[in-house]
Amino acid sequence: MNNAKFLLLITSITALGGLLxxxxTGVINGAQFYLTKYFQLDAATKGWVVGSALLGCLFGAVIAGPLSIKLGRKTSLIISAILFTISAWGSGLPSFLEESVALLVVFRIIGGLGIGIASMNAPMYIAEIAPANKRGKLVTYYQLAIVIGFFAVFLVTYFIGNNLTEAENLAFGWRRMFWSELIPSGLFLTALFLVPKSPRWLLLKNKNKEALVVLTKIHGKENAKKEVEEIKNSLTKETKKGKVNYFSKxxxxxxxxxxxxxLLQQFTGINAVLYYGADIFEKSLGFGKDDILKQQVLLAFVNLIFTLIAMVTVDKFGRKPLVYIGSVGMLTGFLILGFTIQQQSIGILSLLGVLTFIGSFALSMGPVVWVVLSEMFPNKIRSVAMSVAVAVQWAGNYVVSQSFPMVTVSELNNNNFWNGSLPYFIFSFFIIIIIIFTYKFIPETKGKSLEEIEAIWSK
Known part of the structure; x- marks a missing residue:
């Protein structure tokens, strides 16, 4: 197998963490419509069932840093795959074993731990093996895998739900939806044993010969030697500075x-749309129940197409231009949706607003945040710093997913002025903040090696 094919293989396997x-994300969207009725959940409890996995994600991201440093990126991903599998099995336990929301929540949290660990380690691993001129595209494989997983599960849940009566879906259809995750989680766990350890982690552990072997397989002999020296020089500079002080300015x-x-990725409102898409289509947009899953498949398809566009443009146009273009699109989409709901003129224009938002997010903040996070931190602090950043993201995800259903049913949102549109104007405000923050604080990293990016912060 030549270098390019080997690089593509291990990138694709690692990106399966994103697919899960x-x-x-998609399976809870499809299943919650039925399990809410099965358990007769109120808005707050429903938010807890959906959001509970995010607490696991938060804790998983927190421990991902120490795990990554001690055990390595590969071993951390294997642990995440095992947790995915346990969660998929337990969330669909037969009714005679599980009749309480509490046990379902426990297994959702276990799955969240797996997602949290994978969401930090997978993009970081890809960034550490990728050549500078392809890193943006290859890290975007992670976001592409997220979108493919999201799209695939909608097809699966649509197939399961459409071939069962409503009574059957309430009784056991939603359990089958959870169990369907066993297939990709098993594939991820098995395939990970084909992936080598991260060369940068090996060099951090002074395993220079192993690192050179891995880099040679990926980049060829001459490029591998050069990269080993660059990484070692970077680590030597950090070592001379002494022990890392994470609280230094x-x-x-x-x-x-x-x-x-x-955090701002979550405050766009993306997961309010993804987690509660069924509710938005039914209650806010007025679609009938028979159309809900079809509309969500359309949403997932748009997400997929624009992620593919991001993949081929992120290394060509750069990270910041995609954020600007996508932010304008997200703002436009939510303003259209918000005004049509506020004016009670819900229809095709409202759906266009949702799809414009989804496509614009998939073009920008979806993939670009993972690319920037995976490459912006210096070698010595990458694991811990990315762990903190990803944990903050999951905390924001939890806040949005927990509060969205409550804001939606609140008196403030349902008065004669807002008419149910308030959440989309709140999200629009944060999208404006993204444009300002990106302009002032995010460096352009297109085409730079990780060591060159590290030097940006030293200036």
Whole structure:
């Protein structure tokens, strides 16, 4: 197998962690419509069932840093795959074993742990093996896998739901939806044993010969030797500075910038749309129940197409231009949706607003945040810094997913002025913040090696 094919193979396998992330996001969207009625959940409890996995994601991201440093990126991903599998099995337990929301929540949290660990380690691993001129595209494979997982699970849940009566879906259809995740989680776990350890982690552990072998397989003999020297020089500079002080002004500044950028991805409102798409289509947009899953498949398809566009443009146009273009599109989409709901003129224009938002997010903040986070942090602090930034993202995800259903049913949102449109104007405000923050604080990293990016922060 030549270098390019080997690089593509291990990138694709690692990106399967993103596929499970997307699959889990989509499966709760499809299943919650039925399990809400099965358990007769109120708005707050429904938010807890959907959002509970995000607490696992948050904790998973927190422990991902220490795990990654001690055990390595590959072993951390294997642990995440095992957790995915346990969660998929347990979430669909037969009714005679599980009749409480509490046990379902426990297994959702276990799955969240797996997502949290994978969401930090997978894009970081890809960034550490990728050549500078292809890194943006290859890290975007992670976001592409998220979107493919999201799209695939909608097809699966549509197939399961459409071939069962409503009574059957309430009784066991939603359990089958959870169980369907066993297939991709098993594939991920098995395929990970074909992936080598991260060369940068090996060099951090002074395993220079192993690192050179891996880099040679990926980049060829001459490029591998050059890259080993660059990485070793970077690590030597950090070693001369002594023990890393994470609270020093320079390091805390980088971590805060990365964490805020990561948080803003969630405050676009993307997961309000993805987690509660069924509710939005039924209640806000007025679609009939028979049309809900069809509309969500359309949403997932748009997500997929624009992610593919991002893949071929992120290394050509750069990270920041995509954020600007996508932010304008997201703002336009939510303003269209918000005004049509506020004016009670819901229809095809409202659907166009949702799809414009989804496509614009998939072009920009969806993939670009993962690319920037995976490459912006210096070698010595990458695991811990990215762990913090991803944990902050999951905390923001939890806040949005927990609060969205409550804001939706609140008196403030349902008065004669807002008419149910308030959440979309709140999200629009944060999208404007993204444009300003990106302009002022996010460096352009297109075409630069990880060591060159590290030097940006030293200036």
């Amino acid at each position: 992330f997307g699959y889990d 320079s390091i805390i500044t980088i971590i805060i910038i990365g964490s805020v950028f990561s």
